[in-house]
Amino acid sequence: MLALCLPQMALAHSPIEGIGQFYSGLLHPLLVPAHALALVLFALLLGQAGISGMRMGYPPFLLFLGVGLILAGFNIPIGINRELALLGIALLCGSLVAFQWRPPVALLALVGTGLGLVMGADSGVDGLSRQQTFAALLGCWLGAVVALIVIAGVVELLKRPWQRVAVRVLGSWGVASSVLVLALATLRS
Amino acid sequence: MPTRIFTTIILLFSALPVLAHDNAGIAGGFSSGFMHPILGWDHVAAMVAVGLWGAVLKHPAIWVLPVTFPLVMAFGGALGVAGIPLPGVEIGIATSALVLGIAVLFALRPPLWIATAAVGCFAIFHGHAHGTELPHAASPLAYSLGFVISTGLLHLCGIVIGSLAHWRFGRVLVRAGGAVIAAAGAWFVVQAV
Numbered sequence: 001m002l003a004l005c006l007p008q009m010a011l012a013h014s015p016i017e018g019i020g021q022f023y024s025g026l027l028h029p030l031l032v033p034a035h036a037l038a039l040v041l042f043a044l045l046l047g048q049a050g051i052s053g054m055r056m057g058y059p060p061f062l063l064f065l066g067v068g069l070i071l072a073g074f075n076i077p078i079g080i081n082r083e084l085a086l087l088g089i090a091l092l093c094g095s096l097v098a099f100q101w102r103p104p105v106a107l108l109a110l111v112g113t114g115l116g117l118v119m120g121a122d123s124g125v126d127g128l129s130r131q132q133t134f135a136a137l138l139g140c141w142l143g144a145v146v147a148l149i150v151i152a153g154v155v156e157l158l159k160r161p162w163q164r165v166a167v168r169v170l171g172s173w174g175v176a177s178s179v180l181v182l183a184l185a186t187l188r189s
Numbered sequence: 190m191p192t193r194i195f196t197t198i199i200l201l202f203s204a205l206p207v208l209a210h211d212n213a214g215i216a217g218g219f220s221s222g223f224m225h226p227i228l229g230w231d232h233v234a235a236m237v238a239v240g241l242w243g244a245v246l247k248h249p250a251i252w253v254l255p256v257t258f259p260l261v262m263a264f265g266g267a268l269g270v271a272g273i274p275l276p277g278v279e280i281g282i283a284t285s286a287l288v289l290g291i292a293v294l295f296a297l298r299p300p301l302w303i304a305t306a307a308v309g310c311f312a313i314f315h316g317h318a319h320g321t322e323l324p325h326a327a328s329p330l331a332y333s334l335g336f337v338i339s340t341g342l343l344h345l346c347g348i349v350i351g352s353l354a355h356w357r358f359g360r361v362l363v364r365a366g367g368a369v370i371a372a373a374g375a376w377f378v379v380q381a382v
Binding site for chain 2: 033034037087098165168169172173175176177178179180181183184187
């Protein structure tokens with residue numbers, strides 16, 4: 001009876017150091033609004049562009065996301081306002097999706113490069129050991145890559161007219177949100 | 190008796206703090222933004238009317254209007270964010286419900302560019318109203334995503350209802366919806382003036 005009255009906090013923890021940070025990193029790209037918005041809109045764009053677009057967009061994104069995460073892990077800044085850059089990329093991708101404009105495939109590679117680098121550089125964590133930091137960053141890389149491939153893949157499979165319209169509507173929503181927050185950020189600066 | 194008193198005292202002192210926390214950041218911003226159009230009947234009426242009218246006009250208006258509206262609304266929102274006053278915002282919002290309701294009631298079918306321009310004009314007023322709230326939001330991006338998604342879902346409601354126009358009873362229902370929205374719009378205009 002007495003034992004039942006003395007509850008203590010349950011401190012569940014993983015036996016492997018850093019694995020909790022890995023899962024946190026895995027979810028990070030979808031939990032930070034600016035990252036999620038830019039990533040989803042880029043995925044919509046690649047899905048609309050088809051297989052050729054994905055071939056050009058995936059490799060630079062994967063590579064430069066890794067570069068950006070490594071820079072973040074060593075606290076090396078990239079010298080730009082990362083949130084504004086992400087919103088600018090989201091605005092570009094959302095516009096292309098909403099108007100269903102097929103950009104040159106080289107532009108997809110460029111956008112993938114920029115998005116990967118900025119997103120990675122903006123994913124730094126503080127107050128963790130080196131092992132935990134890179135576990136989190138590895139999780140972040142994996143989470144972003146999986147999310148991009150899955151969303152773009154689903155969009156590429158959508159063939160019916162109303163489905164393609166729904167993708168364009170999502171693009172317009174992304175543009176609207178990006179414009180509003182960019183306006184606010186510009187005003188505040 | 191002493192045992193019960195002792196147990197009661199132990200229970201009282203072993204209570205741990207309740208660490209309920211208010212997710213006022215991203216989640217709070219998103220929910221505030223999401224609820225903003227829904228909590229204004231004038232917004233709801235006009236948004237549903239855009240979807241209804243798009244369904245009445247059929248292809249391509251059925252998707253052009255819901256794509257155009259958020260894009261133009263964003264610019265109205267930017268004006269609101271910047272604090273640039275727009276005269277007659279409330280009257281503009283109320284008028285949008287009235288005009289769009291009438292368009293649905295009488296199944297008006299103007300050229301696509303006229304319908305798009307009309308919807309675009311009204312979108313500026315709605316955007317301005319939402320945009321003025323943005324700087325006060327806990328998470329502006331989450332807030333903006335919230336109200337943009339909420340607006341889009343209201344359009345979708347209108348489109349789904351409008352799709353019932355395939356059937357005879359559906360056409361009556363759609364026109365009745367237009368009448369209700371137009372009447373509500375007239376009431377909102379009177380209130381705003």
